[in-house]
Amino acid sequence: xxxxxxxxxxxxxxxxxxxxxxxxxxxxxxxxxxxxxxxxxxxxxxxxxxxxxxxxxxxxxxxxxxxxxxxxxxxxxxxxxxxxxxxxxxxxxxxxxxxxxxxxxxxxxxxxxxxxxxxxxxxxxxxxxxxxxxxxxxxxxxxxxxxxxxxxxxxxxxxxxxxxxxxxxxxxxxxxxxxxxxxxxxxxxxxxxxxxxxxxxxxxxxxxxxxxxxxxxxxxxxxxxxxxxxxxxxxxxxxxxxxxxxxxxxxxxxxxxxxxxxxxxxxxxxxxxxxxxxxxxxxxxxxxxxxxxxxxxxxxxxxxxxxxxxx
Amino acid sequence: xxxxxxxxxxxxxxxxxxxxxxxxxxxxxxxxxxxxxxxxxxxxxxxxxxxxxxxxxxxxxxxxxxxxxxxxxxxxxxxxxxxxxxxxxxxxxxxxxxxxxxxxxxxxxxxxxxxxxxxxxxxxxxxxxxxxxxxxxxxxxxxxxxxxxxxxxxxxxxxxxxxxxxxxxxxxxxxxxxxxxxxxxxxxxxxxxxxxxxxxxxxxxxxxxxxxxxxxxxxxxxxxxxxxxxxxxxxxxxxxxxxxxxxxxxxxxxxxxxxxxxxxxxxxxxxxxxxxxxxxxxxxxxxxxxxxxxxxxxxxxxxxxxxxxxx
Numbered sequence: 001x002x003x004x005x006x007x008x009x010x011x012x013x014x015x016x017x018x019x020x021x022x023x024x025x026x027x028x029x030x031x032x033x034x035x036x037x038x039x040x041x042x043x044x045x046x047x048x049x050x051x052x053x054x055x056x057x058x059x060x061x062x063x064x065x066x067x068x069x070x071x072x073x074x075x076x077x078x079x080x081x082x083x084x085x086x087x088x089x090x091x092x093x094x095x096x097x098x099x100x101x102x103x104x105x106x107x108x109x110x111x112x113x114x115x116x117x118x119x120x121x122x123x124x125x126x127x128x129x130x131x132x133x134x135x136x137x138x139x140x141x142x143x144x145x146x147x148x149x150x151x152x153x154x155x156x157x158x159x160x161x162x163x164x165x166x167x168x169x170x171x172x173x174x175x176x177x178x179x180x181x182x183x184x185x186x187x188x189x190x191x192x193x194x195x196x197x198x199x200x201x202x203x204x205x206x207x208x209x210x211x212x213x214x215x216x217x218x219x220x221x222x223x224x225x226x227x228x229x230x231x232x233x234x235x236x237x238x239x240x241x242x243x244x245x246x247x248x249x250x251x252x253x254x255x256x257x258x259x260x261x262x263x264x265x266x267x268x269x270x271x272x273x274x275x276x277x278x279x280x281x282x283x284x285x286x287x288x289x290x291x292x293x294x295x296x297x298x299x300x301x302x303x304x305x306x307x308x309x310x311x
Numbered sequence: 312x313x314x315x316x317x318x319x320x321x322x323x324x325x326x327x328x329x330x331x332x333x334x335x336x337x338x339x340x341x342x343x344x345x346x347x348x349x350x351x352x353x354x355x356x357x358x359x360x361x362x363x364x365x366x367x368x369x370x371x372x373x374x375x376x377x378x379x380x381x382x383x384x385x386x387x388x389x390x391x392x393x394x395x396x397x398x399x400x401x402x403x404x405x406x407x408x409x410x411x412x413x414x415x416x417x418x419x420x421x422x423x424x425x426x427x428x429x430x431x432x433x434x435x436x437x438x439x440x441x442x443x444x445x446x447x448x449x450x451x452x453x454x455x456x457x458x459x460x461x462x463x464x465x466x467x468x469x470x471x472x473x474x475x476x477x478x479x480x481x482x483x484x485x486x487x488x489x490x491x492x493x494x495x496x497x498x499x500x501x502x503x504x505x506x507x508x509x510x511x512x513x514x515x516x517x518x519x520x521x522x523x524x525x526x527x528x529x530x531x532x533x534x535x536x537x538x539x540x541x542x543x544x545x546x547x548x549x550x551x552x553x554x555x556x557x558x559x560x561x562x563x564x565x566x567x568x569x570x571x572x573x574x575x576x577x578x579x580x581x582x583x584x585x586x587x588x589x590x591x592x593x594x595x596x597x598x599x600x601x602x603x604x605x606x607x608x609x610x611x612x613x614x615x616x617x618x619x620x621x622x
Contacts (some may be wrong), residue, residue, distance in 0.1 A: 043579075047580060269582040269613035270581060271580040271581065297599075306573065
């Protein structure tokens with residue numbers, strides 16, 4: 001992907017997404033001994049950066065394709081993002097979700113007018129059902145993270161961060177399926193001035209950390225983390241970008257994630273989901289790397305169940 | 312107080328406080344059928360608008376007065392605000408607090424280097440102790456809400472709101488001790504274009520509502536509300552301003568406060584305290600008044616105990 005592709009992507013999605021605010025905190029700066037710039041994608045439409053990639057992917061379809069709709073399998077933020085992006089653009093969205101998904105997540109998709117198709121709670125069943133929807137309806141499949149249009153869209157958050165603060169030394173993001181970190185890495189490469197990209201990942205689902213070590217895409221045997229947006233693994237589209245442009249991945253434990261989340265809630269007065277706290281937890285864990293640096297941190301989303309908080 | 316006094320006040324405090332962001336939400340606009348502009352004082356330094364008034368009050372002291380310090384009695388946000396404002400300006404702050412105040416509030420004052428003096432948990436004991444501190448130290452007493460310098464400072468939040476949106480039809484604020492609503496009313500009068508000011512107040516502590524009816528300052532026999540910042544009563548400095556410039560006060564019940572708070576947390580992803588939710592609860596209760604209007608809402612603060620949420 002070229003610099004021009006990202007510039008075009010940003011122009012394309014700008015009418016449909018928010019240029020989210022960048023918050024700072026003297027107290028958190030003091031704790032880390034660095035200048036921190038939090039790009040608040042929790043204030044993005046539907047509450048997460050995924051709105052960017054979903055919007056770009058739909059806008060890249062032909063009129064013929066748009067008429068037939070889009071389909072994805074996700075039980076998280078991408079399901080809501082694709083539903084809302086599709087609704088905004090007058091396109092039908094089919095969302096394949098495991099029957100075991102929490103009612104609150106099903107309700108969120110319905111609120112944005114997504115059509116839910118339930119399946120058995122296995123990865124195979126999800127893929128099979130998504131294939132069937134494609135065959136039956138002609139809808140275009142859009143992967144939540146392993147799709148170059150999605151990756152470019154996610155990269156626009158970092159583009160906007162660098163537009164306001166071009167001299168960032170490092171940008172830190174959470175790592176799940178790899179779409180955000182791959183897009184961020186491209187944006188930092190093309191628009192930063194020697195800006196490094198570092199990922200934060202829970203020890204409990206450290207597939208990306210292990211993938212960078214082994215040189216092939218690794219998966220997680222168990223996914224026992226509070227950061228429920230980060231349980232997925234990398235794909236063949238984003239992994240090469242991550243290998244090429246990401247400096248390193250810092251792993252954090254569950255207590256560190258909860259403590260970082262609590263600090264951001266208490267001190268910045270913003271509601272962020274546990275997956276978002278992983279990037280800041282990485283900064284807190286390895287303060288020496290960030291000391292005296294200008295550091296961008298992408299707060300990926302704010303969709304939490306208020307009845308089920310870890311504090 | 313003249314327009315010029317507010318302009319000078321804003322200039323005076325600007326180096327020491329944040330010009331807080333104004334957030335909007337399409338979804339909340341749809342719910343109310345109005346255009347809402349939330350002035351986010353929960354992102355103010357120490358987490359509440361009270362930082363403005365405390366800073367202005369200290370900046371108005373002579374050098375001689377500053378050397379002797381300031382004193383107030385408060386167990387809430389004003390205690391923290393005066394402590395932090397004093398610290399920023401190199402002034403000593405004595406905070407009289409009832410011995411029964413929660414440890415978390417004492418800790419917050421200590422964090423901002425305020426000197427806590429405990430007293431019996433009665434209003435008389437608080438006043439007596441504050442008098443004693445003044446006599447012993449020569450410190451200047453600064454009232455949390457019934458002080459014209461404090462009132463002017465609190466009004467600067469509305470000034471900033473009107474600088475960005477000069478054509479607001481209405482500004483809504485919570486009513487506690489009367490400092491915020493009096494300052495807001497002055498700012499709307501001098502800087503708005505026929506901008507009304509409406510207060511939100513819990514039924515459980517509706518002293519301001521009753522004061523406007525009776526024409527004299529009323530007090531509350533009980534203070535059984537979740538909006539713990541609104542339990543205090545009006546004073547002789549702010550009441551005349553409220554009588555002159557405030558359009559009306561809308562009372563809300565406890566369920567409405569909690570529901571408004573939940574909506575703002577879930578939809579806007581911002582952490583606000585229950586007292587802040589009272590203004591939005593008033594808008595939700597009396598939607599007809601606000602229909603098709605441009606409405607400013609001052610989110611007064613975000614200091615909550617995350618271990619003790621009403622959801």
